Amino acid sequence: TGVRALDELLGGGIETRAVTEIAGEFGSGKTQLCHQLAVMAQLPEERGGLEAKAIYIDTENTFRPERIMQIARARGLDPDQALRNIFYANARSSDHQMILAEQAKQLIKQHNAALLIVDSVIAHFRSEFPGRENLAERQQKLSKHVADLLRLADAYDVAVVITNQVMAHPDVFYGSPLRPAGGNVLAHGATYRIWLRKGKENVRIAKIFDSPYHPEGEASFRMTAEGVNDL
Secondary structure, eight states: OOOHHHHHHTTSSSOTTEEEEEEEOTTSSHHHHHHHHHHHTTSOGGGTOOSSEEEEEESSSOOOHHHHHHHHHHTTOOHHHHHHTEEEEEOOSHHHHHHHHHHHHHHHHHHOEEEEEEETSSHHHHHHSOSGGGHHHHHHHHHHHHHHHHHHHHHHTOEEEEEEOEEEOTTOOSSOSEEETTHHHHHHHOSEEEEEEEOSTTEEEEEEESOSSSOOEEEEEEEETTEEEEO
């Protein structure tokens, strides 16, 4: 990830053949972390990378090429080349998003892409299927999408990273009333789940939860002009 504390929390970094979910409120740093991962994947293996290209499916128009270039420059990469090594697509609907995920297979096979990012996995599903009456249909479709992503990760030995929004559960008596959106579908579909929250100033705290392989723990890091860095 480029952040030592986060790598330690994750047992080395973002895993291939797995789906890692990053959930958090708006402004918690989910997209910033995704931008950094898209650059880190390109680094040689001895520097923690995959020596590979990345695929970035953007559903909320939050991808910023200039941010990629800033992070790449800070990591000693040619910023223009780093940008060219990211296959970017803007998903206009949940159907389009699922088609793009299917098309990603060709890029993985032909262009040595080893990281697929979907930021955010749930935005279109939430806007297209509002209200309780559409929940079952939404969850069924979302379930297929997440299962497709997991199969892709496994079949092609790539890392899949998805971001998730949060929703309020006002009936919670203790702890935070916020929960990741997507219910059981994402709870069961994602291999690893990371919760991001804001700390003081530009500090962010990542907490791993629902992990079959990691003890629950936290890592703190800082958002800077150069990307996401250790404190």
